[in-house]
Amino acid sequence: MGNLLTIGEFSRATRLSVKALRFYDEKGVLRPVWVDEATGYRHYSAGQFVEALRIRRLRELDVPLEEIRAFLGARDPDAIAAFLDRHRQVLQERLKKGNRDLELLEKLTLEKEAFFLSYEVTVREVAPVRALTHRCIITMENISEESHRAFTELWSHLEQNGSAYGGECFDIYYGEEFDPNNIDVEFCLSFTNPVPDTDRLKVRTVPGGAMACTLHKGPYDQLEGAYTALRHWMEENGYEPVAGSDGARNVYLNSPHEVPPEELRTEVQWPVRKA
Numbered sequence: 001m002g003n004l005l006t007i008g009e010f011s012r013a014t015r016l017s018v019k020a021l022r023f024y025d026e027k028g029v030l031r032p033v034w035v036d037e038a039t040g041y042r043h044y045s046a047g048q049f050v051e052a053l054r055i056r057r058l059r060e061l062d063v064p065l066e067e068i069r070a071f072l073g074a075r076d077p078d079a080i081a082a083f084l085d086r087h088r089q090v091l092q093e094r095l096k097k098g099n100r101d102l103e104l105l106e107k108l109t110l111e112k113e114a115f116f117l118s119y120e121v122t123v124r125e126v127a128p129v130r131a132l133t134h135r136c137i138i139t140m141e142n143i144s145e146e147s148h149r150a151f152t153e154l155w156s157h158l159e160q161n162g163s164a165y166g167g168e169c170f171d172i173y174y175g176e177e178f179d180p181n182n183i184d185v186e187f188c189l190s191f192t193n194p195v196p197d198t199d200r201l202k203v204r205t206v207p208g209g210a211m212a213c214t215l216h217k218g219p220y221d222q223l224e225g226a227y228t229a230l231r232h233w234m235e236e237n238g239y240e241p242v243a244g245s246d247g248a249r250n251v252y253l254n255s256p257h258e259v260p261p262e263e264l265r266t267e268v269q270w271p272v273r274k275a
Contacts, residue, residue: 003235004034004043008177012241013231014052015178015224029069030055046235049228056224063087119214119229123239126269128208129168131188132157134201140180144220147171150187157201158191166190170251172206186246207246211269212239219261223250226268234272242271 011018024030025042030052032042044052051072058068067083074080132154138146151169158164168190175184188206197203212234216226227248234240241248253265 004045007032007042007044010044010048010052011177012175012227014049014056014228016052016056017179018177019179024055027065027069029065029072046232049232053225053228061087061091119216119226119233121212121214121230121233123210123212123272126208126211126213129188129190129206130166130203131168131190131206132195132201132203133186133188133206135184135186138183138185140183143183147187151189154187154189154201157198158189158195161193161195163191163193163195166192168251170249172246172249174247188249209242209245209271210273212272213267213269216266216268217262218264220250220256220264220266223266223268226266227270230268230270234270234275238275239272240275242273245271247271 005013007018007021010016011021016024021030021042021044025032030048033045033048034043035041036043054072055068058071063071071080071083074083134150134154136146136150155165166189168188170188172186172188173183174186175182195203212230214226214230214233216223230248248268248270251267251269253267254263256264
């Protein structure tokens with residue numbers, strides 16, 4: 001079946017768990033394009049990336065599945081506009097998540113081409129980095145506090161051992177599929193002077209190589225758009241993730257301590273090779 005993706009590959013590209021994808025299939029919200037009758041394995045196409053992203057964002061806004069199904073199937077512009085207006089009013093009344101949720105809602109109106117054009121993708125050779133690292137398992141629920149704790153610990157270890165930040169701050173995500181309750185991540189800081197390992201912190205050379213790269217502008221909780229855009233670009237341009245390599249990484253170009261969320265800049269890098 002050519003360029004179809006397994007459920008694990010589709011999960012990793014869209015940041016929807018395999019469990020969620022199976023659930024959306026059962027509920028008729030997001031069907032795989034092909035199911036192997038012999039094995040029952042589900043397969044998806046790159047053309048479903050934006051649909052998956054819309055479902056993810058609508059669920060983050062607590063929109064019921066029945067309304068999501070109706071929205072995805074709507075072809076009448078007035079019906080789509082009415083749907084968006086209704087939920088815009090709900091968000092304004094609740095004032096629970098504020099302006100960032102309104103921004104997410106507006107992004108649902110983007111056509112597929114417009115969405116992917118908002119991310120420019122290039123392939124370049126990324127140099128290896130000598131870094132102090134901490135690898136652990138976290139969840140989406142605590143990702144912000146765990147990231148802050150890990151980078152604070154790395155930074156403190158550098159200072160306590162006569163070293164300093166070397167200018168590269170990033171994390172690497174491992175695993176063949178995305179599981180929000182079991183995220184295998186490695187936090188990394190480059191440094192100026194050598195430092196010792198500890199039980200929790202390890203010095204290693206993070207490999208470089210050919211990476212598909214794109215710049216995400218905005219809050220960290222919207223990074224899934226960059227991952228989806230990268231995977232779509234790979235499908236369109238004859239690339240694939242490098243199996244067995246370090247995973248995709250987020251390279252943080254500025255700090256939430258220095259700029260507001262909408263001005264954050266993160267480069268997402270994904271090891272690739274020609275398919």
